Amino acid sequence: MGLLAAPNLSCSKGEFSLRMFQGVALVVETMHKDREVAGCAPSKFYNFIKKVNLKDKHIKVLEDTLFKGFMHFPKFLVQRTFLNTILTRWDDEHNCFLLGGKRIFFKPQDIAVILGLSINGEHIDLRRELSASEKELKKKYFANVLLKRELIEENIKNLLEESSEESISDFAKLFILYLFNTILFPITSETTPIFLLHYVNELKNLHSYAWATAIWTFLVRSISESLRKKKKYVNGCVMVLEPWLHEHIILLSWLSTKMVYPRILRWVDSSYRQTGMHKKFLDNLIYTQIIEDITPTNEESHLLPLTDASSSNREIRQWLEPILLKIDEKIVTSNTNKEIRQWLEPILVRMEEKIVTSVKEYFSIHGIPDCDTFQLIMDNECPQQKNSYDCGLFVIKFMDCLSQGEILF
Incomplete structure (x- = not known):
């Protein structure tokens, strides 16, 4: 013992x-x-x-x-x-x-x-x-x-x-x-x-x-x-x-x-x-x-209290899952990073458009005005982290600069 x-x-x-x-x-x-x-x-x-x-x-x-x-x-x-x-x-x-x-x-x-x-x-x-x-x-x-x-x-x-x-x-x-x-x-x-x-x-x-x-x-x-x-x-x-x-x-x-x-x-x-x-x-x-939350399927959703926010989040994650699986497969079969990036670019655009659409729907439900005028802007000059784990800090700093008027589109 x-x-x-x-x-x-x-x-x-x-x-x-x-x-x-x-x-x-x-x-x-x-x-x-x-x-x-x-x-x-x-x-x-x-x-x-x-x-x-x-x-x-x-x-x-x-x-x-x-x-x-x-x-x-x-x-x-x-x-x-x-x-x-x-x-x-x-x-x-x-x-x-x-x-x-x-x-x-x-x-x-x-x-x-x-x-x-x-x-x-x-x-x-x-x-x-x-x-x-x-x-x-x-x-x-x-x-x-x-x-x-x-x-x-x-x-x-x-x-x-x-x-x-x-x-x-x-x-x-x-x-x-x-x-x-x-x-x-x-x-x-x-x-x-x-x-x-x-x-x-x-x-x-x-x-x-x-x-x-x-x-x-x-x-x-x-x-x-x-x-x-x-x-x-x-x-x-x-x-x-x-x-x-x-x-x-x-x-x-x-x-x-x-x-x-x-x-x-x-x-x-x-x-x-x-x-x-x-x-x-x-x-x-x-x-x-780590996967922080277990995402319910449509069949399981009746077991949980649905809110507008959780419903939108679930919709995004369910839409992303098959795409992420394809990305994994492409990374395994590709020979160069350039090939992977060329293949990923149109998919990433679709992912961002889907997320923006869901956010607009959420804002509209909660009465946030002028949400239909929001535009998707992709800034290719935005600073990028050089590793796989600092993205959160870069996003926070970017939003901080945007709120201070240091970044203009």
Whole structure:
């Protein structure tokens, strides 16, 4: 058994918290092959659902719920070595990970895109007390004991043998409770948080809640608590962290070219998830290799609250993506810089025109006058940086000079 090595970071308030993970027993230790790390156990969920062999009547009632996609969720193992690696980089003050010298924020929107669950809807109270009808449901299947995983499994098996309308409805409630227990709100003691009984008790209302936000809150609170109290475990849906990292590192994001819904299904292939691979990437990562935000596709956009600004930004990035791929291909196949520049010039003009058009639309929506008179001016004499990383400083200085009247067109 070996303790985690803390990264060599300066001792600012936010970054100092990372060093505390050195004493946390999120350690590399010998484990049985079938044992899941932490409380999150997606492979256990997969094995159980496959074993019980759901009947058509039970599949039908689940198809009418928000969580129907999890009936066909593939086997996904949460890797302890990966969690050890990523959690040493957690900045508890800012709810972010320190990657390549940058703060990359972990947000509810990321959970929404990865799991296909919305952040729109009513708030979920993680400390809610049960009503009388919810206490009846607990008494019916759990008596006065905790909502343990094995007891949920036993009740599901029994309900699969019954055919009454009530038993089929109760099966759906316990199926979703089992999903919460093993994947979305797991606890290492294999018990289910009691507040969740309120939300499964009314199946027809499941879609009206902000599930992605609740899953994010539950997970972040657990990471923070494990850090502060030096606990030996992390509760919550830790399985999203590996897909999250893949989506944020350029070289890792290219490992899977397919785009599927929900996004986590891009990363179930074990060939993308080699032991030790993530540590090598993170130890040598620089900020230019980082994707700061996960850009949602059109299919994923309904999961997020749309604003005019985010919609315009998404439109630009979706338009740019295929062009940037072509640029990469051209750079690989070209022999000279001159050839590359000649090929790029008309494309860059189109890119700038598209960006200006989107900015004009944004200004018009927000009532900024005379935006239609704005012109695209390309200044070939503008000073250029001589490296690949100082462009931001040059742009800021250019705008400063423009605002002072030192540059005239």
